[in-house]
Every structure is written in C-alpha cells, then in structure tokens.
Amino acid sequence: MERILFTGASVFSVLGVLLQGPWQTGIAMLAVALIAFLQLKRSRLLAAIATGGMALVAANSLIGLVDEAGAVNAGFWCLVVAAWLLAWGSVEQLSAIRTLSKIYRTVLGVVIPVLFGLWLLILWELLTRGLDVPQVLLPAPSQISERFMSSGSILWADFKQTFLRAVLIGYAIGCGAGFVVAVLIDRSPFLQRGLLPIGNLVSALPIVGVAPIMVMWFGFDWPSKAAVVIIMTFFPMLVNTVSGLSAAQPMQHDLMKTYAASYWQSLFKLRIPEALPFIFNALKINSTLAMIGAIVAEFFGTPTVGMGFRISTEVGRMNVDMVWAEIAVAALAGSLFYGLIALLERIFTFWHPSVRS
C-alpha cells in the first residue's frame, strides 16, 4: 500500500513541477518520496517521520503561496495531492509498525487520529483559500482560529452562560431526578406502567416546541434553558435506570433472600451496581442531548449572551467565522464532557465484560 502511495507522491511531484508549481517544494518531495520508497525495509519509523515531516513542510509552504497572484495553478494542486499522498503513506508506515511496547501503542493511538485531523484542517485551508470559497459559505480554519483568539472573552462568556450554567445544572438535575424517580417507582408496578409510556411520549416531543414554552415559564435567562435540558435528560435516565434495576439475575435475588437482606440492602449491594452500565449509557446519551438542548433553546429568547444566541445573531450578520468559532467551542466542550463520562464509566464498571477486556 505505502509503495503505491509513495509512487503516487513521486508522480504528482514531477507533474507539479512540470505544470509550473513551486519547483523547490516539488523537487524536495520527490527526493523524500523516492528515498522512502527505496529504503522502506530499513526502518519504518524513520521513513514515517521523514515523509510525514516533508509533507507538513510542503503543506506549510503551499499555504504560504496560496494568496500570491498566479501561484494557484494546476501544478500547485498536483503538489497538494503529492503532499497529501506522502502524509497518507507516513501514517500507513506508522500503523504498520508491529510492536509489543504498550507505551508506543498508546502514543500511536493518539498520534494517528491527531495527524488525521491535522490533514483534514490543512486540506480545508488549502481548498477554501485556493479556490476562493466565499467566507459566508465556509471560512478557512485560519480565519476561524483568528476569530477564536480575538474573541476569547465573548466566547468565554457564552461558554459560561450556556455550558457551565444551562448544560451542567440542567444535566445534573435531569439525570439526578431521573435516577431518584426510577428508584422510587421501582416498588410500584402501577407507577412504572403509567410513567414509562409518558416518558416515551415526552422524549418524542420536539425541542423547538418545548423551548418557547419554557422561556415563557422561566424567563429569558439560563433557568429556562436548564429546564429544557432537564426535560431532555430526565426520561432517558429514568428509562435506563428502570431497566438497569431489573437486570440482576433471579439467582442473585435468591442469594440476597437467603441472607435475609432488606429491600435497601439488596438495592445498594446488588441492583444499583448491576444497573451501573445502564446508568452510564444514559449519562453518555444525555451529555450530547444536553448540549443540543441548551444551544437550540437559546434561539427562542435569551439575554445577549450564550452560545445559541451568538450563533443565531452572528449568522444573521454574516459573521460566519464567529459561528464556526462557537461550533468549535461546542464540539470541544461536548467531546471533553463525553470523554470524562466515558472515563468515569471505565473506572466504575471496570468489572463489566465490555470494559475489562
């Protein structure tokens, strides 16, 4: 595979130089690709570092040329393809290295997705600027990050309003209440049968219908957004906890019975631990639901701060780079939030077959 990629990189480098691309970059890439191709058997790691590094240097100089008049020609795009193939070959090398070292594998597990993401950004940058894509349609990553840096205080205020208040508080109350209600209705088949279908009904409610009503009830500030988040997270937690609490095997219940265990003893020592994988499932689902809920709810009336508010107003002003900066904040916060819960899940359900490996 990597041989094909390096051959491709060489071919496109030559093409790039012939079609009047920046010849220094083309020659350098051709040299590195050929050496990597010929010396592949010596050391995969070395080949990977050389080709990956070369690809990044080439990408950097191409990005530097993108605004010069006449620089973006067919040769330029050939060199972009060559750099991209070189980078691909480099990652192929990295993932082909067979090793037993655990640390190396952990590092590799981080490096490969980071490189992948980096190249996605590089291609995005080259395509938007090279093809002169209007900023309203899709700003380049550099413009977004520039806006990100210069609007730090606004982004932080929005983040505080939307994530730290509406999302976290709503999430904590919604999940906590779902869990407590599940434990309370556990002893009442009547409430279980009555409440669970209503739960499904509420989960199916469109958030755009609920949000304006919550704004009317709880005002413009974050409590109304937290209320939307509570509604969205309560029932997934309720439904999952109820089914988790009935996950224990009959034999385990019999065991508790032979110990003459009380209801609460078997709840805390058997049924809640047994329900933990279900509960964490709900916590993970809810972490994304809470983000969506809080941001969308701000479209229906807010004070002049908040991620949803910013998105809806800046899009109206054609400040699309600000919208993208908010999206980046939301994506970053959302994935960190999810990752934190997934980490807690691994710690608390280390014994579950899906985790213990």
Next chain:
Amino acid sequence: MNDASKVIEVNGLSLTFPTSDGDVQALQDIDLTINRGDFVSFIGPSGCGKTTLLRVIADLEQATAGSIEVNGMTPEEARLARAYGYVFQAASLYPWRTIASNVALPLEIMGLKGEEIRSRVERNLALVDLAGFGKKYPWQLSGGMQQRASIARALAVEPDLLLMDEPFGALDEIVRDHLNEQLLKLWAKTNKTVVFVTHSIPEAVFLSNRIVVMSPRPGRIHEVIESDLPPERDLSIRETQSFLHLANRVRDGLRAGHSYDEVS
C-alpha cells in the same frame, strides 16, 4: 432419636405450580427427616422436584400443603434467622467485588463488625484452599475456584445447615472429583448438616450417608437408601465392591421410579 437431633422435618408436603397449561404438581406427599450431622443427597432425573424441595427448605418456594420445619421453625423464620447457607448451581459471585469482599457480603448484610468480618473471611477462604486469592476478582479465577469461593461465602455465615443445589454440575469431571473430596473433608471437620442435590449417582454415593431417590411427575420420594460405606472416604473407595453395590441400588431405584422407559 430425640427431637433436638432433627434439623429438617417434612410431613405430607406438596407443591403445585400454576401454569398456563393448568397446575403442575412439582412435589407430592413428601415425608422426610434429616438429622444433625447428616449428609443427605437428593438424586433423581430432571423434573423430579429435587431442587424444588431444597428451595422449599430454604424458603425460596412455599409449599401448598403439608408441613415443614427447619430447626424447629418455619422455613421463613429459619431463613430470617440465617439458619442455613445456600450454594447455587452457579457461583454467582458479584463481579464488582473481590473474592474476599464477596465472601464478606453476607456478613455485611448481617451487620457484623469489620474485625469479625476480616477474620471470618480469612478463615473460610483458607478452608476452601483459597487463601491468598482474596484480592482477585471472580472473573480472574477458574470456574472451580469460583465455586469454592461461593462455598466459602455460604460457610462464612457459619450455619449448621448447608444447602447445596448441584454446586459442581457445571464443572469438569476432574475438578468435580477434587471438590467432592474437599467437601467431604470439610463436612468431617465442621460436622455440619449438608443437603446436597445432584443428578450424578457416583457423586451421591461418594458423598452421602443417606441418599434420597426421587422420581418425577409428580415429584415424590421413591426410596431412602442408608449408606453402609465408612465415614472416612477417599476417591479410591469408588473401586470397591460395596460402593458399586450401593451405586447399583441407587440406579435400580431411579429406574423403578420411572413408569416408562425414558432414562437408561
């Protein structure tokens, strides 16, 4: 024998399960007395009610007719007084607890203090040859070790009566032989009363001093065979004439209990 030596007394006990196809008679007219220090096996084909009878003794099922006393109490009173330890077909250890804290589980429920729990856990793990494995998790041990841990858990309650429902049924032959031998030693050492459910003739003959042969549909006691084997036994006893003779008697009893040729 005086009354104090009776651990379990069953008179005219019947149990019917209601099902969608009508009532199923699981047990019919059971009369049985088990004395202190007995090792009694219930043997019979599936559907003969041997497990159900054990579960009635443990108050996990309730009889529909007749009477039953455990330590002179109703089964429910006996259960609430933690009069017995129960070993299930599967170890059913909690995967989120270490072996030691699995053994400690019933003791925590009983409300014992930390020091007492620790010493009992240690003592009973040593009794089943699991000293040093307390910090492992159940899924890190073999099936045989897990089942031994579950026996330690039942013993930790320190009951005089041990109820065992095919505890070694899921294990392979060699492990099973080994555990049978260990169980006998344990019985001799602790002088407990053991009620043991099995469908293996050699296992029943090797372990018991009384063998209750049961027959199915409806479940009832076909015959109670007293063992004439010496109380001190090791696996080599299975080659002796008296062992084979006893095994044949059990086999004949099982066969006679069947009204039709279904089991060889």
